[in-house]
Amino acid sequence: MKPTLVIVGRPNVGKSTLFNRLTRSRDALVADQPGLTRDRHYGHGRLGRKPHLIVDTGGFEPQAKEGIVHEMARQAEAAIAEADMLLFVVDARAGLTPQDLVIADLLRRSGRPVLLAVNKGEGMDRAVVSAEFYELGCGTPCVISSAHGDGVRELVDLALDSF
Ligand code: GDP
Numbered sequence: 001m002k003p004t005l006v007i008v009g010r011p012n013v014g015k016s017t018l019f020n021r022l023t024r025s026r027d028a029l030v031a032d033q034p035g036l037t038r039d040r041h042y043g044h045g046r047l048g049r050k051p052h053l054i055v056d057t058g059g060f061e062p063q064a065k066e067g068i069v070h071e072m073a074r075q076a077e078a079a080i081a082e083a084d085m086l087l088f089v090v091d092a093r094a095g096l097t098p099q100d101l102v103i104a105d106l107l108r109r110s111g112r113p114v115l116l117a118v119n120k121g122e123g124m125d126r127a128v129v130s131a132e133f134y135e136l137g138c139g140t141p142c143v144i145s146s147a148h149g150d151g152v153r154e155l156v157d158l159a160l161d162s163f
């Protein structure tokens with residue numbers, strides 16, 4: 001079985017941009033509007049040494065009780081259930097948000113292994129950018145830029161190391 005890496009995080013952090021880079025596709029919609037990805041999107045990972053699957057999820061707002069946002073969270077939870085590894089994406093430019101902390105808690109409770117990716121980190125000092133995200137309790141943050149590709153290959157290699 002190919003390991004399945006599932007991309008999670010709140011809306012607009014760059015999950016679909018990462019998905020597109022990992023799968024070298026344009027399948028996932030990338031938008032300035034948060035939450036355009038409502039369903040799960042599956043793709044074959046093209047980077048990394050071993051065959052693997054990538055899943056993109058919609059924005060994750062666990063508190064939403066109804067509507068599209070609730071449906072997106074439901075989809076994300078279903079995706080987490082089938083994950084071998086979670087790629088938890090946060091936004092270097094926005095910094096740590098309360099929503100990130102809620103999601104981190106949920107991911108930890110899923111019992112799945114988590115890799116923390118601090119996206120939009122191009123042109124920023126890695127140590128400075130990482131510092132505040134240790135608080136998420138998801139291990140050492142990997143600073144990446146999905147838009148430019150920085151650190152993405154390393155992230156995949158790290159994710160696949162345990163399979
Ligand atoms: P999603 O809602 O998490 O799937 O986020 P998207 O992939 O749709 O991206 C949201 C916005 O962030 C878009 O305007 C992207 O162009 C932008 N974005 C994504 N990755 C990066 C990055 O690495 N650097 C910068 N500066 N912007 C990015």
Ligand code: MG
Nearest residue numbers: 015016036037
């Ligand atoms: Mg998206």
